[in-house]
Amino acid sequence: MDTLESLVIARRLRVPIGGAPAGAASGWGETAARQLDAALLSVGFTCSPALLERLSGLRGETVVDLGIRVLAAVRTLVGDHVRHNAYFLNFPRNVPDTLEFWAGLLREALLDPVAAARVETSTLNLLSLPGYGRYRHTYADLLAAHAELIPLAGDRVTVLELGGSLESEARELYFSLAGSEVPLAAEDLAALRLLAGFCADEPERIPVRENRAIVNEVRLAEGRPLLVDTVTDVLRLACGCSGGDVTLAEPTRFRSFRRAERRALLAALDAVASPARLGDVPRHREAWKRLGERLHPHEYPRFPRARAVFETARGTRRAPSLDGRVETALSAGRTAEAVKLLEQAPGALLRRLDHLLRTAPSTTAVLDAAEGAASSASGRVLLSLREHLQNRLAPAAGRVFVNRHGRAWATPDSRSPLEEEALARALAILDEEIARRLPDPGELIVDPDVLDVALPLSGKAVVPGLGMLPRGSVSAVDGELLRFFVHWHEARRRTDYDLSALMLDDTYDGPEHISWTNHTNGFARYSGDLTEAPEGASEFIDLRLAAATRPIIIPQVNIYAGEGFDEAAEAFFGYMTRDAAQEGRPFEPRTVRMKSDLRGAGRIALPLVFLRGADGGWLVKWLHLYLKGHPGFNQVEGNRVSASLLVRSIVERDFLRVRYLADLMRAKSSPAGHTTYIGLEAPAGLPEGARVHTPGTLHELIPA
Incomplete structure (x- = not known):
């Protein structure tokens, strides 16, 4: 239940309360609510007036218990659930020049008799020098070395709204995901599976077949009719029931099915396996042959068309597609x-x-x-x-x-x-x-900041997180300092991720870079290279935007050694913006503008690109790209050409944006009895029953 509650808070920014018992007249509930709001503000969140009022009416103990869960959910969302240490204690101050840094490490090694004995000058590996790649101070030392963050009005403050009961909030999220017109990310499919097992109802229409397969898993377990209209729908369901990939991108090892399950799957297959649809079978021939070994279709003579599917897979029946x-x-x-x-x-x-x-x-x-x-x-x-x-x-x-x-x-x-x-x-x-x-929007209200957000025509490569927008979206960057961060925690073997930044001119040439091989330039600083993360590791790059000599800045995460993004226990990337006078630790949650997990089979992540506009201001454009890279030793210097070509292709592409649909909807708007709002955040004061579309629900704008 706690997992479901955290899911609703992270995805909807709503706190499910429902019919929690009211508090006594002592005022302890109000005190606890104020304390919770103060704790939330320290990580860049706050309670809406309605939420604060509702919390104040609860028992103090109830508010404390709920507050612990809410705070844990939002801290994970923003990346503050881990300790972000930095290799250089005073980062971004006192970052040494790269050659000075290496010379210092070598001097320390030669002055230490034990270390000097291990140094062979003929085959010197700088990365193996004592003290390199590991924290040389504690997290407490880091805190003591940095002044407190000075809160400013420009810091991010995300409002948490009052939700209904957990059941109603989960049902609303379930209907939104299951009824999506666009394919979902792997994380969303996992959320959908959790919600499907909790919610009794389901939407009338489930257009995306991967979503339908997950809903069918629940229907199969409960003995209800299955929602299938192609033979591939049955294959997806069998993969999902076996803990495999319902997108069919990866092979699945099918489990043994109970007799009732085999009968239900074969009956559904027999109902849709017309001769015209058998042409879809060869596309997944091997998967069908493995499934046939588990379903034993020869034991069910009353399903002849289902048997034809497996005959087609084995090649004994021809079915051109x-x-x-x-x-x-x-x-x-x-x-x-x-x-x-x-x-x-x-x-x-x-x-x-x-x-x-x-x-x-x-x-x-x-x-x-x-x-x-x-x-x-x-x-x-x-x-x-x-x-x-x-x-x-x-x-x-x-x-x-x-x-x-x-x-x-x-x-x-x-x-x-x-x-x-x-x-x-x-x-x-x-x-x-x-x-x-498009439906009649009634009174249409559109936040100008959302007009350049790309329409989410596919969510597969977009990992849910804080401030995430679809690929091709453009938004403004506020603040004098821009700071990227990456955090990873190795699972089984030594893992070295390297945060880097490629900087290009207007022609996507004239490269500069910041990485472990080049700590500083005139406007950027690197926090230091960490080469293992048994308890987690963080790296940062700090940039003074006004002094930037290149108008294109591409942050990237390279896997130098060890586990891939989808193998590590945890891996995420994000960026912060702040004013120069704010000081603070290397990681300050209330200055985080975007954070999401890293995943995928690629060895180089390109999350986004920063561009200087014609007016001198800076913009960010979302990429959500991964390069294949090499099995190991990936460096920013080695992927400059491929990265710049990919980024240029995305930057110069004209993505279909919210502006396009808003213009079409505005032409259909009428003074009806409802309101439609589209924006980055839902403002206060919207009419009762208003249809609200924010980045987490933009997929609901896609017409059927």
Whole structure:
């Protein structure tokens, strides 16, 4: 129950209270509430007036117990649940020059007889010098060396709202995740699985198939009918029930199923395994063959179509897929035939529209087919195609490809341009259909700061956290000092992560860098290199923005040795902003603007990029990218070319933003009896029953 409560607090910034017993008239509840609010303020959070009033009416003991859980949840959200020490005690002051630092370590080693005996000058490894890569002072020493943070009005203060009962808050979050029109991140899928086991109800519509598989796990356990309409839905469910990957990106080792489970899975498969749908089976042939060994379809003669699925997987039955027939037609130059085939799958037709427009003898027939398909495709497909086509209006620096884990690569754009008339008609078709699907917002209120936030057309690579926005989103950076941080805790073996920053000019050239090989330049300081983290380790980079000589700053986390991001016990990245006069420790939770976990198979993380605007102010653009890198010894100097090309491709891409949907919604707004608010935070004073969309619920704006 505590896990569920923490989930609601972290995802909704609402404290579930519901029908907690009222307090006595002693005022102890009010005192405890004020103490909780003060403790929250120290980490950059505060209670809303309604929450503070409700807490004040509870028994003091109840407020204390609840406060402990709330404080733990928000401290984890902001990254303050661990002790952030720094290698250099006085960081960002007194950071030594790199050569001076190495010379000092070498001098210490040679003056120590025991250490000197281990130093072989012919094969000197600087990283193995005594004292390198390990904290040389305690966390208490660090606190004593730094003045207190001076609180300023510009510090982040995130408001925690009063929630209803835990059941109602969990149900609302469950419906939001399960009914999402966009694929969810792995962390969101885990949250959905927890919520599905707790909530009795479920939304009427579950469009994303990974979400449907998780809901089906509960239905299968309870013996209820399954929600499947393709054979792959059954495969996803079997993977989920076996503790595997419902996205089918990773192979699953299927468990043994009980007879009732086998019967339910085969019955669901038999109901949807029409001859036309057997073409989907070869795409996951090996998984189907392994599942067949667990389901024993030969024991159930009353499910002949289910047996046909496994016959197709084994190759004893032939079932050409729609994609295969389309590819055959296109490779033979029969575009008209390919369009005719794709009319059976509107989403697939729209996803191939660019290719069809470039290869068809006449674009008119292709656009007529696209116009017919638009009304049947999902809203996410329409918006994704809209973003793709608007980027065909101007040549791009390169094409960037990102998989579901955030792994990215870029190639030059060698596609021929589209005809302007065809492109204009395609955009008009999409705009008209998207506008038709949007609901009447009533009175529409939009915070200007949210207009440049990208629409969340996929959440797979975006790890939930504090201040997180979809890839391509742009927001302003306030403050004189910018400080990146990374923290990791190794699980089983020595692990060395390196926080670095690549700095480029306007042409994405003229590189400078800050890392363990270059501690300082004219405007940046590195906190020192830590090479192991048995109890956790933190690294920082501090930048004075006004003095920056490069307009593009790309923080990155390189895995030099040891465990990957998804293997470590904990790994997260974030950034802080503060004024120069604030002093404070290297990590101050109330100055944290963004924090999220690191994960993925890549060995180099590129979370975001900082850009100096035309007016001299600084902006941040979210990347959520990972480079493959090398198994070990990754350094910022070694990935400069690939990182700069990827970042340039993202920076120059025209992402579809909240501004686009807000303009379409504004044209449909009417003085109805409700209000729709879109912003970074929900303000006080909104009318009762207002529909509120903040970054955590922007996916609810995507039309069905």
